[in-house]
Amino acid sequence: MGLLVQKFGGSSLKSIERIQRAAKRIAQEVDEGHQLVIVVSAMGDTTDHLTDMAKTITPFPHPREMDQLLATGEQVSMALLCMALHQHGVKAVSLTGWQAGIITEDVHTEADIVEVQQEKILSHVEKGRVVVVAGFQGVTGDGEVTTIGRGGSDTTAVVLAAALGAERCDILTDVDGVYTADPRIVPHARPLPHICYDEMLALSRLGAHVLHPRAVACAMQNRVPLIVRSSFHEADGTRITETRATRSAIPVSGIACMEHLVNVTLALTKREPTVVNRLTAVAAHSSLVRDKGTRELSFLIKREHVPKLSAMLSEFKGSVERVDYEYDKALLSVVGAEADNPDIVSTVEEQLHRASIKGKSVTTSRHSVSCLICQEDVMKAANALHQAFDLDKAKEAVLQVSQFQ
Amino acid sequence: MGLLVQKFGGSSLKSIERIQRAAKRIAQEVDEGHQLVIVVSAMGDTTDHLTDMAKTITPFPHPREMDQLLATGEQVSMALLCMALHQHGVKAVSLTGWQAGIITEDVHTEADIVEVQQEKILSHVEKGRVVVVAGFQGVTGDGEVTTIGRGGSDTTAVVLAAALGAERCDILTDVDGVYTADPRIVPHARPLPHICYDEMLALSRLGAHVLHPRAVACAMQNRVPLIVRSSFHEADGTRITETRATRSAIPVSGIACMEHLVNVTLALTKREPTVVNRLTAVAAHSSLVRDKGTRELSFLIKREHVPKLSAMLSEFKGSVERVDYEYDKALLSVVGAEADNPDIVSTVEEQLHRASIKGKSVTTSRHSVSCLICQEDVMKAANALHQAFDLDKAKEAVLQVSQFQ
Numbered sequence: 001m002g003l004l005v006q007k008f009g010g011s012s013l014k015s016i017e018r019i020q021r022a023a024k025r026i027a028q029e030v031d032e033g034h035q036l037v038i039v040v041s042a043m044g045d046t047t048d049h050l051t052d053m054a055k056t057i058t059p060f061p062h063p064r065e066m067d068q069l070l071a072t073g074e075q076v077s078m079a080l081l082c083m084a085l086h087q088h089g090v091k092a093v094s095l096t097g098w099q100a101g102i103i104t105e106d107v108h109t110e111a112d113i114v115e116v117q118q119e120k121i122l123s124h125v126e127k128g129r130v131v132v133v134a135g136f137q138g139v140t141g142d143g144e145v146t147t148i149g150r151g152g153s154d155t156t157a158v159v160l161a162a163a164l165g166a167e168r169c170d171i172l173t174d175v176d177g178v179y180t181a182d183p184r185i186v187p188h189a190r191p192l193p194h195i196c197y198d199e200m201l202a203l204s205r206l207g208a209h210v211l212h213p214r215a216v217a218c219a220m221q222n223r224v225p226l227i228v229r230s231s232f233h234e235a236d237g238t239r240i241t242e243t244r245a246t247r248s249a250i251p252v253s254g255i256a257c258m259e260h261l262v263n264v265t266l267a268l269t270k271r272e273p274t275v276v277n278r279l280t281a282v283a284a285h286s287s288l289v290r291d292k293g294t295r296e297l298s299f300l301i302k303r304e305h306v307p308k309l310s311a312m313l314s315e316f317k318g319s320v321e322r323v324d325y326e327y328d329k330a331l332l333s334v335v336g337a338e339a340d341n342p343d344i345v346s347t348v349e350e351q352l353h354r355a356s357i358k359g360k361s362v363t364t365s366r367h368s369v370s371c372l373i374c375q376e377d378v379m380k381a382a383n384a385l386h387q388a389f390d391l392d393k394a395k396e397a398v399l400q401v402s403q404f405q
Numbered sequence: 406m407g408l409l410v411q412k413f414g415g416s417s418l419k420s421i422e423r424i425q426r427a428a429k430r431i432a433q434e435v436d437e438g439h440q441l442v443i444v445v446s447a448m449g450d451t452t453d454h455l456t457d458m459a460k461t462i463t464p465f466p467h468p469r470e471m472d473q474l475l476a477t478g479e480q481v482s483m484a485l486l487c488m489a490l491h492q493h494g495v496k497a498v499s500l501t502g503w504q505a506g507i508i509t510e511d512v513h514t515e516a517d518i519v520e521v522q523q524e525k526i527l528s529h530v531e532k533g534r535v536v537v538v539a540g541f542q543g544v545t546g547d548g549e550v551t552t553i554g555r556g557g558s559d560t561t562a563v564v565l566a567a568a569l570g571a572e573r574c575d576i577l578t579d580v581d582g583v584y585t586a587d588p589r590i591v592p593h594a595r596p597l598p599h600i601c602y603d604e605m606l607a608l609s610r611l612g613a614h615v616l617h618p619r620a621v622a623c624a625m626q627n628r629v630p631l632i633v634r635s636s637f638h639e640a641d642g643t644r645i646t647e648t649r650a651t652r653s654a655i656p657v658s659g660i661a662c663m664e665h666l667v668n669v670t671l672a673l674t675k676r677e678p679t680v681v682n683r684l685t686a687v688a689a690h691s692s693l694v695r696d697k698g699t700r701e702l703s704f705l706i707k708r709e710h711v712p713k714l715s716a717m718l719s720e721f722k723g724s725v726e727r728v729d730y731e732y733d734k735a736l737l738s739v740v741g742a743e744a745d746n747p748d749i750v751s752t753v754e755e756q757l758h759r760a761s762i763k764g765k766s767v768t769t770s771r772h773s774v775s776c777l778i779c780q781e782d783v784m785k786a787a788n789a790l791h792q793a794f795d796l797d798k799a800k801e802a803v804l805q806v807s808q809f810q
Contacts, residue, residue: 016458016461016462019462020462050481053421053481053485054484054485054488056421057421057424057425057485057488057489057492058488058489058491058492061488061491062487062488062491064498065484065485065487065488065491065498065499066484068480068483068484068487068499068501069480069481069484069485071480072477072480072481075473075474075476075477075480076455076458076474076477078473079459079470079471079473079474080458080459080462080470080474082467082470082473083459083462083463083466083467083470084462084463086463086466086467086470087462087463093469093470094470094473096473096550098503098548099548099550120548143503143504143525145501145504
């Protein structure tokens, strides 16, 4: 059997008891003959706790020191998980980002991984050891510790799986897989047995939190099969591969939602590309920046990014004539293999109309139809669309992809 | 003005507020024109907390993973201290042990530092930055993270001061300096303005907790002047240098005490040097192993080391005929430049006799006279000796050493 990379998220490691449970599960995989590289997040809310300490000292901690600080979170969980593996008689070693040879660009807090020097990891794997790698972190060529941004451990896992030629990459988390919709919004949502990279990428970009879009894009680019599954039980979870499951009648895979958005409309005195780029960099979704002629610009930002945008606007105040903020907006998206099909677009519009929901505009991309609605209509709209596209019944309609390609 | 190394202990960094206070103090030193390398311990009881988590998983955590785990403690405090320094407008960078080039031997949990590759630290210092180094940790030539044992941050500071040719090394702590005796035992104890390396080494080895003997030995070997002082106020603290303060009448500098000891007497079936060495390695003080003929051996161990010794004895049970444990012992020592002077030895014996305290044996070394007493007599004996050697009045009698040599 080949090499697997498995990522355990923070909620799967949030206490000693959960770390021990993760170790037990890994020990079973070892017994089954797998070679394993494990990627860990920080325990529970450790990253938030460290961030809070830093913010008590200064509202704008230096990014370099922030990385030095945050990198400790994953180091604690990797060492404790190794100890728990030893208790199961499993040979295991932990490696920090720099020890594992995860080389990033020279940028702090949101660095991209540029290379994995895999010799160290492979030399341990060849000696029959489980290698536990600290996710979310890397090192520059100059020995500076970097982190790769929120959700970074998923990306670490996928990058390692690609670099090591792993059979697949498992993302072990606190949910059962990728759902047809957020179960807190749509009570009938259910886990998808299978979804293709393109659709998963659309779901992630449009608000599904289960996987970071960067991790999905990296898996797609390197054709790394992904499984998102629960770390607490043995259910199959969701397989994410290149192949699309053959569907009889259901062209839609899921519904994604970005909540609590602010619709910003800017009138500029003149159009300067650097100003436009800086201002739209805070957009919640880059493909949703709408250019309304040469001097008007409209985009969605997350509510918490309003202060950041305001600060930028005061910096560029000579270039900005007028700003409108429309609060309490949400972006509801229908994701599917051929979501740009006119039938789907018209179904979405018809459903919203029937439910008396005003959708300001319907933007489409190849795998998604999105519409901007009011926050208060999210539940009603999402449930209506979920039902209209038969997503609550879809389990039987989706032919299982029996084997990975 | 030259380069100073300053070490801040865990109690001086145990909260964000204390870290901010330390930063303020460092900022003042920078304003005065000093170049500074700061060595930090983990915040407060972080090391104990991390150790407790590990022990919940296994009573015997793997030393390699223990080092990976514990190294995070100092990394948190170094990053937070840098952020606090930035708030004072001080340019500061943090470096972990491996980043700072602190190379140790390939041993876990109690490694010796074998080399400091000082280029990285010096390049930052030359750019006018305060360098904050994580104490207690290093790295092997193979990139394995190591720690250098309890009290290790003191040693890191002294080793760095020696390697960087620092003017002196300040140990900033929660006490005012090196005391004539432990103030919890002797209420009239007072901080010494000055003490020489030899005497400080004897005090540390014989139970004074303020400095680790390894750090003192390293300072002595490299002639690094040390100051032990409070991190909370501006008092001068205790200077530790090669030169002895000229004393008019007081030949004794202080009284040290090791409490809660167990006196172990072993009868061996035959004398095997490896067995003797292994068994006496747990002795509280190596020079106190008393050889009572070829087959009998007596030494003191700390109460908490009894299980460790028992485990060893069962390993060597063929070689051991009989074991006696005498509990509730303490070793009280008088330390001074010429403590082996017969007058001092007889004063010690006379004082103990006068106070009706049985001292089992009086062992002497060049800078100390030690006697084994019962734990219950510690207060009475220590106070009697403190008074007999005029230590409570000594402030006036000690000529201040006005300048460092």
